[in-house]
């Protein structure tokens with residue numbers, strides 16, 4: 001069984017822990033076969049091959065436990081999403097591992113698959129946030145109303161965007177540890193306003209209007225010490241014509257919406273380089289979610 005699990009942008013501006021956008025690329029590919037033992041082999045970006053440490057096998061083992069299924073598996077992970085990038089790398093692997101075993105066992109229950117994948121995400125980031133796993137499975141733009149019971153609202157949006165990946169790492173665990181337990185009511189109301197308006201703009205297909213709504217008052221302000229370059233790179237993107245810019249998940253990757261995405265990507269890379277940080281950009285589009293096939 002083969003699963004291709006796409007990268008994702010969690011939060012997507014004002015939607016902390018709720019909004020998620022599936023990307024068409026990059027992807028993690030997870031192949032599994034039934035076996036007497038549990039083995040993990042990794043190609044591509046370096047992640048652990050210890051089945052107790054790789055989030056893909058952790059999720060797969062969690063699913064087997066939930067199903068009380070006595071079996072082993074051989075798993076091969078072709079790791080295409082850079083870890084600690086902000087592109088939902090652990091989320092894609094966690095989803096891919098759980099989904100691959102579910103397909104092998106003929107299990108279609110998405111709530112169960114997500115629940116198992118959250119075990120992998122929790123192992124990676126210390127918290128069971130679903131806003132990478134859910135868009136990686138469903139595709140499109142997802143609004144995660146609730147994990148248990150699973151309630152997802154999906155918008156079938158279609159647009160291109162530019163992603164900028166700096167050569168630095170931000171650990172999700174660390175980026176969540178700096179968040180406050182409480183925020184000012186005025187900031188909560190500002191995010192509520194931005195998030196509601198963003199959904200309306202996306203439903204209209206007005207990407208320019210959506211770009212202007214990508215602010216956040218709940219997480220990014222508190223994460224600034226981990227991403228000191230954010231304001232300068234954001235300014236460079238806006239000055240080069242971006243409709244809007246934000247952090248992808250907990251970073252360090254950033255994304256921008258606009259017309260001339262190549263110009264915007266180049267301006268953002270240059271701004272990173274002015275901060276002494278190498279970076280690369282790529283243009284992609286909204287993805288359709290995880291894909292499964294018999295190998």
Ligand SMILES: Nc1ncnc2c1ncn2[C@@H]1O[C@H](COP(=O)(O)OP(=O)(O)OP(=O)(O)O)[C@@H](O)[C@H]1O
Nearest residue numbers: 054055083084085086087088089090093124171172
């Ligand atoms: N299959 C896997 N894919 C990604 N990370 C994994 C995997 N297995 C174990 N890990 C570990 O999980 C941790 C992932 O950390 P973190 O959550 O910050 O990254 P991430 O999910 O890759 O980040 P992001 O969501 O920002 O892309 C790393 O220490 C990594 O080594």
Ligand SMILES: N[C@@H](CCO)C(=O)O
Nearest residue numbers: 010017129176249250
């Ligand atoms: N919503 C999560 C996404 C992490 O990829 C966070 O911002 O911590």
